[in-house]
Amino acid sequence: MSSSSATRAPLWVRLPRQLGRDYAYVLPGFFISVFAFVLLIPMLSVSLGTFIVWVGALLLPLTLVLAGAFARLSRSRLRHWGVDLPRARYRTKQPGMFGWMKTMADPRLWLDLVFETLIAFPLRTLTFSVAVSWTATTLGGLTYFFWGMFLPEDNNGLVELVLDATSNGAIPSSISGSFALEAAFNFVTGLVFLISLPAVLHGLASLDALVTKAALGNDGGPASHGAQSGQPDLPPWSSYQGPRPDSVANRSTQETEHSEPHVARFASADGWAWLTTTFAAVVLLAISWPLFGVLYAVPVVLAMVVAIVHSASLVAAVRWPVVGMVGNAVAVLATAAVTASTLGPPWPWPVTTLMVHGFVLLLVALRRPWPYAVVGWLVASAAPLPAVFLLRTDVSGGALSSLIVAASVSAGVLALGILVRQQLLGRSALQAARRASAEESAQRRELQERNRIAQELHDVVAHSMSVISVQATTAEYRLPGMDERTAGEFTSIAQSSRRALTEMRGLLTILRGSADAQLVPQPTLADVPALIESTRQSGARIEFDVRSGRDSLDTDVPAATALTAYRVLQEALSNAVRHSPGSAITVGMDVSDRGIVMDVVNGPADDAASGSAVPAAPGAGLGLAGIRERVEALGGSVHAGPTDDGGFRVRAELPVG
Structure with missing residues (x-):
């Protein structure tokens, strides 16, 4: 609030x-x-x-x-x-x-x-x-x-x-x-x-x-x-008629959350049960109390106690059905006992007592399985019998008629409540089946879409990476007289392409929803020096400065945080190499108990190397958006933008705790 x-x-x-x-x-x-x-x-x-x-x-x-x-x-x-x-x-x-x-x-x-x-x-x-x-x-x-x-x-x-x-x-x-x-x-x-x-x-x-x-x-x-x-x-x-927000x-x-299937309710059933039963209990209490005192000559205090107990049993049945049914049976027996001395009015079932009894049965039948209500009906219907046989030696036809009428009317109310509950439960089960069918159809469509994406990735990306790997591996055999430096470049390209192919196969397996996905180790902070060195092999000039108060970079760093830091650095270096070829790159990393701070700054593109710059592919900039989402999901922050000298800077802060 x-x-x-x-x-x-x-x-x-x-x-x-x-x-x-x-x-x-x-x-x-x-x-x-x-x-x-x-x-x-x-x-x-x-x-x-x-x-x-x-x-x-x-x-x-x-x-x-x-x-x-x-x-x-x-x-x-x-x-x-x-x-x-x-x-x-x-x-x-x-x-x-x-x-x-x-x-x-x-x-x-x-x-x-x-x-x-x-x-x-x-x-x-x-x-x-x-x-x-x-x-x-x-x-x-x-x-x-x-x-x-x-x-x-x-x-x-x-x-x-x-x-x-x-x-x-x-x-x-x-x-x-x-x-x-x-x-x-x-x-x-x-x-x-x-x-x-x-x-x-x-x-x-x-x-x-x-x-x-x-x-x-x-x-x-x-x-x-x-x-x-x-x-x-x-x-x-x-x-x-659009989609619901659930x-x-x-x-x-x-x-x-529920231990048994509930009826298909269109409004707050619990709230309205409390409201209606409380209203009915107050009204019946206001009628029963003076009725017992005037028509049946019951002492005022005793009439008040019996009426309150019976009305309270109706309210209690909303939350505690067993308590409500027991209170109802006790109140029925007490009513028959305190009104036995009066001849003429309906006995042992006064009208208000029969009404409260019917309300209790209806409430229990609607909100609980039918055995509860049946047991409550049997106990309450038999409750007045001790008073009938012990307090009146001659059981008149009026008492017998009252017992039969009360049992018949309450049995009809009980049957109505059970039928309504069963109908509502049937509708609820049908709606649940429809929801399950709709969810299954949605999952099937999602799986089909993932398979289609996996197929596209396999046909386009994996094929191209395979060609690159084969060409780089066979270059020294197809191009005789290659110097050692050039051969090293092709070897690095072949290794990078094979590593990318391995990651691509795992991604395709996951997209297809297979349980046989390879569980390869994910990169950590300990792999950062290798990432820097492999990037240097492409001709990039990288100055790497790391400050850590720990024994090693990945000590006590959560796996998700270490992987995110690695991916951020990988994306920043990739962007610097592609968009500013020949520029000097400075990488700073500070690992402490408070968190990880990474600062990647590259200068403007070298004029001599700009002619070989790779043109921006469609969708450029999605990498920065992706790492920003990953960092913010861990509670960190990313700041990326151009520098005053025409270069670019990426600064990321990741919490460790």
Whole structure:
């Protein structure tokens, strides 16, 4: 939520900054929710009321689209506040009137509508009221000395009432009712509220953010990485059908994070499970408690305990299904026991108890394998039997009917949950199979492309290098009378070409994806002197200066760093020989515990040798770009550019640690 520089800032700097962010998030949210509630509720009512005459069929998609727009605004505000919210996933809109009406089939839009009308408005009303009240108390207490003197004097203040009650009037009213004492008390109160204001505002903003993220987030599926990659939410009317920002690695990581296959969820199933179960638990608690006390004559405290245990079992089933099922069975047995003395109302299954029992079974059946739900149904259905046979000697037909109805209704709910889960799991498995097939096809196309590149390299580069090697090797036999220096040049050319051919064969093997690639040793810093000497054999004048505080150049140097340093020097020398023939080259290398510093400087081309300069090949400059990428990948830096005398300089710094 904050950058590292903000974290290092002093406390008196961070607190006002965070307080301003919390105010900017909490206060406007209330007015946005009021506007959304006032707009969406009438539109939804009119849409449903006129649906039978087809007017609502046109107005309801507009209502859903507006709800999606408000939800996108909520997500944007949440991200601006600092929460890394995944990108929401909407169905792609199809063209025409039929596509407009199919907007009603997008479940994400319906969830947006539920959130903006039933959840966001009461939540933000609560956070706004607490924030305004806390702020007003803070300002009012700190400034009471300025405006309190204008209050009517015949009204007793809070301090005076408290002192009179605690001292039985022993403290004179001139002291207990003094304005100075009242102002001091209000100032201390305002100061306490001021000190706690940042924590309270941040808690209110965090509560809003927690509920909003749970309701408007995603489940970590294929579309969940857009926020991290900077992709905005795709609105429901978007026709975007391009590639998603997820990768094969991301999908495989997500699939291994779960111990069992999950259903194909279009929204945050966990978040909405918590929200809906909490809402249902609160509503059923508010109904069950007075129902047990009034209709079944259960003592108030006992009715409260039983109702709370049963409602809590519903919420616990979201995270701990076994705990939820056990709590449900215990609450069912307790309900049958405490309501057994009352004749007339439904017993041993009151309506609210049957509703909570059905919700628990449905939740467990949707989120866990079917044996969990079946065991929960059997245990809870048998839970009231001890109370039936022990607390009532005559089992009436009403009790038997209640048991049969409860078992039948809960069995139907159980079957519905199991069927829905199996259908969603089937869809999830089908989507996983399609993704695996698509990944396999992509890998096959990649392998074909690599084979094509390998074939091109073999036909073009390897063939040319083979010709060079053969010509250089046979030169002394085909050209009699060759002096020793010229023969040495051809021998050096033959060795370089054979070495290049060996590296080319290994590269071709890797490109073809073969597991039989030759594991030849990679160059290290110890091979740098040989590189300098082989380059000198081409006629280059090289001055080499190495400074090292180690026993040898490659001592304790990571293999990747040593190879990169070798390739940088190889590229710099190659460029100097090709583009500035005959010029003097200075190579400086400093190897220390801090890192490796290489400095390659060549002067301008020698006029006598410039006539034999090799023309630049297409793509010149790619070598420097390549070594820059390799060096920066290790955390180093490369600086390359012309010098004042017309030469060129390459300086590279590589960390060793």
